[in-house]
Amino acid sequence: MSSFLNEVRRRRTFAIISHPDAGKTTLTEKLLLFSGAIQIAGAVKGRKASRHATSDWMEIEKQRGISVASSVMQMLYRDHVINLLDTPGHKDFSEDTYRVLTAVDSALMVIDAANGVEAQTRRLIEVCRQRDTPIITFVNKMDREVRDPLDILDEVERELGMPCVPMTWPVGQGKLFGGIINLRTQAMTVFDSGSERLPQDFETHPLTEQAKLAERFGLEWAAAMESMELATGASPKFDKEAFLAGKQTPVFFGSGVNNFGVMEVLDALVDLAPSPRPRLSHLVVNKQAIEKTIQPEDEGFAGVVFKVQANMDANHRDRIAFVRVASGKFTPGMKLKVQRTAKELRPTSVVTFMSQRREAVEEAYAGDIIGFTTHGGVQLGDTITDGQALQFTGLPFFAPELFMTVILKNPLRTKQLQQGLDQLGEEGAIQVFKPEAGGAMLLGAVGQLQFEVVQHRLKAEYDCDVKLESCQYTGARWITADTPAELGEFTYAYPQRMALDAANTLAYLCTSPYDVRLAQERFPKIHFHPLREHA
Numbered sequence: 001m002s003s004f005l006n007e008v009r010r011r012r013t014f015a016i017i018s019h020p021d022a023g024k025t026t027l028t029e030k031l032l033l034f035s036g037a038i039q040i041a042g043a044v045k046g047r048k049a050s051r052h053a054t055s056d057w058m059e060i061e062k063q064r065g066i067s068v069a070s071s072v073m074q075m076l077y078r079d080h081v082i083n084l085l086d087t088p089g090h091k092d093f094s095e096d097t098y099r100v101l102t103a104v105d106s107a108l109m110v111i112d113a114a115n116g117v118e119a120q121t122r123r124l125i126e127v128c129r130q131r132d133t134p135i136i137t138f139v140n141k142m143d144r145e146v147r148d149p150l151d152i153l154d155e156v157e158r159e160l161g162m163p164c165v166p167m168t169w170p171v172g173q174g175k176l177f178g179g180i181i182n183l184r185t186q187a188m189t190v191f192d193s194g195s196e197r198l199p200q201d202f203e204t205h206p207l208t209e210q211a212k213l214a215e216r217f218g219l220e221w222a223a224a225m226e227s228m229e230l231a232t233g234a235s236p237k238f239d240k241e242a243f244l245a246g247k248q249t250p251v252f253f254g255s256g257v258n259n260f261g262v263m264e265v266l267d268a269l270v271d272l273a274p275s276p277r278p279r280l281s282h283l284v285v286n287k288q289a290i291e292k293t294i295q296p297e298d299e300g301f302a303g304v305v306f307k308v309q310a311n312m313d314a315n316h317r318d319r320i321a322f323v324r325v326a327s328g329k330f331t332p333g334m335k336l337k338v339q340r341t342a343k344e345l346r347p348t349s350v351v352t353f354m355s356q357r358r359e360a361v362e363e364a365y366a367g368d369i370i371g372f373t374t375h376g377g378v379q380l381g382d383t384i385t386d387g388q389a390l391q392f393t394g395l396p397f398f399a400p401e402l403f404m405t406v407i408l409k410n411p412l413r414t415k416q417l418q419q420g421l422d423q424l425g426e427e428g429a430i431q432v433f434k435p436e437a438g439g440a441m442l443l444g445a446v447g448q449l450q451f452e453v454v455q456h457r458l459k460a461e462y463d464c465d466v467k468l469e470s471c472q473y474t475g476a477r478w479i480t481a482d483t484p485a486e487l488g489e490f491t492y493a494y495p496q497r498m499a500l501d502a503a504n505t506l507a508y509l510c511t512s513p514y515d516v517r518l519a520q521e522r523f524p525k526i527h528f529h530p531l532r533e534h535a
């Protein structure tokens, strides 16, 4: 295999998803620890803390104990490059999470064994299902008094709408948690609590020592044998093709905080999770968009911006555009073009995200996430290439359901407000709508907290004190028509309802669900889109 092809094949890019408190941060840290990316436990939490200290607006995050920003970490394990993308757990930032999920090839779902599949996980599952993203399931906190593993499997199956295939099986739980049986190696790893232990330190016994294990774990052993038989009898065999097609999920049990059952997950990422997959794009030929699938091993460099974040240092107006490499190879100094504007991209730096720090990128391949530091000129959904004219599709923007009008307290700061809203809009922190008829700018959000973050950031980063006032709008639809004349008629009929978003896409603002229906009846040729995909 050529070394280029090998670089692509050895990459794994996945998102870690869960309901808050299920143990995502803990598991992330242990994965980093066991891959050797970090040396001491507690480092991930430490990273969170220092981020708070250096950035003012992250204060909000600290106060609320939620993770506003999602982050990226790269690790090397068994000669594989693993890119882990964290997702914000709070539902108000779900848009951000959806976009992160467009940048990965698989997902690791963490479930609290006491709570089963919780609300926020459910929403994330939906997005994975839509995209047929393969999901690996980790059932965490087996050291606690939790639910019966058969119940949990049953619930995961129902929620995911696909069969679970247990890869490990727990013996006991809570105070009587004895360990896990690895169904592939047919051996039991014995549980021991503590966060210092390395995976190889756990005692392991082959199942051929059945009699000894039965004696040692007594009733727990007998119960585990029975439930394991039921579970494996009822579930299909692990089928890699089915897993990759998002049609079954391998399930692992363990306790993240005790380093237990984690190595099995790390190995699964290497052995089971897919290498970078092809991505759909549009190619513009003679002003006609034609679909083209970009293969990760295609030679030309291409990537898509799935996240834009203000740099943590509020004194610098620069921003980091997070790019998922889709094909080719990135090397420093290479000429890049933003397809939307056809302008050259001249980043001040290009970084890769190691667990603890950012480093200058030396090379990057499909699956990798690289960060371009810029002073603007890049938006969410932008396609960046070495010159080839193509535009990736599929980065979703959802029609907001909450709207607020922005009132600037000091009118002399209008220019700064405009700049702030432009930038926050481009970042996707909030959706900004400019009414065609003039008047105050409108902010649209999916979650209430987004407004608070934006208000806070406008003050902290742009010195703009704003008041947010409620308004009559309850929804928006992006508008397209087959001919300019049809579009013209429509906008003429609803001059007060038309607005442009941050990407200058025309939207129709509604005050009730009936609005859309009525407008649609009146103008059957107009298309109303609840979702905008960057194109």
Ligand code: GDP
Pocket: 018, 019, 020, 021, 022, 023, 024, 025, 026, 027, 089, 140, 141, 142, 143, 144, 254, 255, 256, 257, 258
């Ligand atoms: P996140 O919100 O999903 O990132 O969850 P965290 O990783 O911050 O964990 C939430 C809480 O659960 C923390 O207090 C952890 O120490 C605890 N926790 C995580 N994993 C386990 C586990 O396996 N067993 C027990 N008993 N507690 C855990």
